[in-house]
Amino acid sequence: MSAELPVDILFERVVDRGLCTRCGTCAGVCPTGNIHFDEITGKCLPSRGDNCTSCGLCLASCPGERVDFQPLERKHFEGADRHHFLGAVRSAFLSYAVDLKVRAEGASGGVATALQLYLFREGRISGSVLYSPSADQPWRGEGIIAETEQQIRNSAQSRYHLSPMNTALSELAEKDGRYAMVALPCQVHGLMKALGAGWKCRAEIKPVIGIYCGNNLFFEATSVMLKKLGVKELEDIVSLGYREGDWPGNFAAVLRSGKVRRIPKLDFNQAIPFYINHRCLTCIDLANELADISIGDGWAREEESEKGWSLLLARSEAGEVMVREAAAAGAVHLEEISPEEASNMHSHGFDLKKKGAFIRLKLWKGWGRNVPVYDRQPPQLGLRRKIVEVLVSLQFIICSSRPGRAIFRLLPIKAVGGMFRAARKIWMKRSKE
Numbered sequence: 001m002s003a004e005l006p007v008d009i010l011f012e013r014v015v016d017r018g019l020c021t022r023c024g025t026c027a028g029v030c031p032t033g034n035i036h037f038d039e040i041t042g043k044c045l046p047s048r049g050d051n052c053t054s055c056g057l058c059l060a061s062c063p064g065e066r067v068d069f070q071p072l073e074r075k076h077f078e079g080a081d082r083h084h085f086l087g088a089v090r091s092a093f094l095s096y097a098v099d100l101k102v103r104a105e106g107a108s109g110g111v112a113t114a115l116q117l118y119l120f121r122e123g124r125i126s127g128s129v130l131y132s133p134s135a136d137q138p139w140r141g142e143g144i145i146a147e148t149e150q151q152i153r154n155s156a157q158s159r160y161h162l163s164p165m166n167t168a169l170s171e172l173a174e175k176d177g178r179y180a181m182v183a184l185p186c187q188v189h190g191l192m193k194a195l196g197a198g199w200k201c202r203a204e205i206k207p208v209i210g211i212y213c214g215n216n217l218f219f220e221a222t223s224v225m226l227k228k229l230g231v232k233e234l235e236d237i238v239s240l241g242y243r244e245g246d247w248p249g250n251f252a253a254v255l256r257s258g259k260v261r262r263i264p265k266l267d268f269n270q271a272i273p274f275y276i277n278h279r280c281l282t283c284i285d286l287a288n289e290l291a292d293i294s295i296g297d298g299w300a301r302e303e304e305s306e307k308g309w310s311l312l313l314a315r316s317e318a319g320e321v322m323v324r325e326a327a328a329a330g331a332v333h334l335e336e337i338s339p340e341e342a343s344n345m346h347s348h349g350f351d352l353k354k355k356g357a358f359i360r361l362k363l364w365k366g367w368g369r370n371v372p373v374y375d376r377q378p379p380q381l382g383l384r385r386k387i388v389e390v391l392v393s394l395q396f397i398i399c400s401s402r403p404g405r406a407i408f409r410l411l412p413i414k415a416v417g418g419m420f421r422a423a424r425k426i427w428m429k430r431s432k433e
Contacts (some may be wrong), residue, residue, distance in 0.1 A: 004007075009059055018047070023165070023166050044164065044218065063186055063190045067193070076290070083343065091323075092342040093334045094334075096308060106156050106307070107157045107297070108309060109308045111295055111310035112156075112310075114331050126203075141161070141165075158243055173199075183210060185286075207291075210288025215280040218277065227409075236254055270395060275405070279372075281360055282357060289315075299312070347432040355389075365423050
């Protein structure tokens with residue numbers, strides 16, 4: 001293969017330099033199926049064949065090396081106010097699915113599922129692009145085109161492992177009709193870049209429902225935590241959930257024997273420093289700033305009860321109209337809040353993404369590590385915050401090293417869970433202050 005082929009340039013500039021987000025866009029837009037994701041439960045990196053036609057879509061659509069937010073905001077969110085943490089926002093709400101079962105099955109308030117079901121029942125979408133449990137391997141997710149209510153419902157909740165969902169775009173390109181898409185920030189970045197690069201899709205993709213994302217983990221985090229729970233073989237698992245039960249939910253595996261192994265979701269978080277994808281640490285988008293609608297945990301209300309609540313941001317005019325129509329139809333409950341209230345709910349996440357990430361970008365580049373480029377200006381931060389970020393960065397580097405992971409695998413499941421819970425509470429409190 002020639003080094004001048006776009007696919008080779010993509011691998012040289014992004015994959016080989018550690019900048020791949022694992023969004024799957026390159027495989028999803030390739031017209032010849034030349035790019036594949038074969039090791040979802042491993043490094044989850046793309047591989048390439050010999051069928052590149054030099055169309056350049058994979059390279060132009062990839063969000064790994066660069067994302068320019070401002071031109072996309074101007075194009076899609078005209079008339080929306082811009083918040084320094086949230087991005088373009090027309091309105092903000094605390095919300096939940098009115099259907100009690102949908103609400104209970106969701107990661108927080110079940111709003112993403114409720115909105116899709118409302119649009120599907122009204123005939124306004126033919127289905128959704130979703131990340132769903134694999135039919136053959138229920139312990140991992142895969143990108144699908146959901147075209148029934150049951151498929152939409154089955155895809156509820158978060159899955160905390162790397163997810164090249166945009167591989168499903170190749171199937172969507174051949175479909176007619178209108179489809180929603182529920183995606184993480186990097187997946188939305190890839191979609192928007194693909195559309196801007198001229199990728200042809202017969203289906204209309206609207207609305208794009210973006211899920212808040214602080215980071216994602218290699219599947220090994222799931223595997224290790226299952227082993228700590230006594231699950232020896234993945235094949236023994238019938239279903240696996242990361243947010244099962246009352247909010248904030250449990251990491252729970254249902255086995256063929258009928259037994260259920262579970263720990264609180266917040267205790268699963270102990271795996272983050274050891275198995276985080278380092279590219280996530282240089283992402284500056286927590287709130288999914290390029291989606292029509294963004295949804296995260298409604299922390300302000302959820303802390304008061306065991307009922308799930310969602311934080312919902314309407315960014316595009318069409319997204320705002322659709323959300324209000326869904327509320328009028330009784331699909332979702334809405335309580336309007338200010339953008340400042342919305343940002344305060346996730347102060348620790350914005351500290352990670354809107355402060356820490358900018359420090360890491362400069363710091364890591366100085367250490368000789370490859371980093372992505374954005375058209376956002378870094379905030380003015382004091383020396384103390386910069387010193388803290390140096391320590392945080394060293395923690396991630398040390399914990400995710402081979403010795404760090406080896407030590408973590410030996411630790412009992414309750415050894416560090418409480419410590420991470422306590423650290424998280426302190427972080428949330430101080431970031432709000």
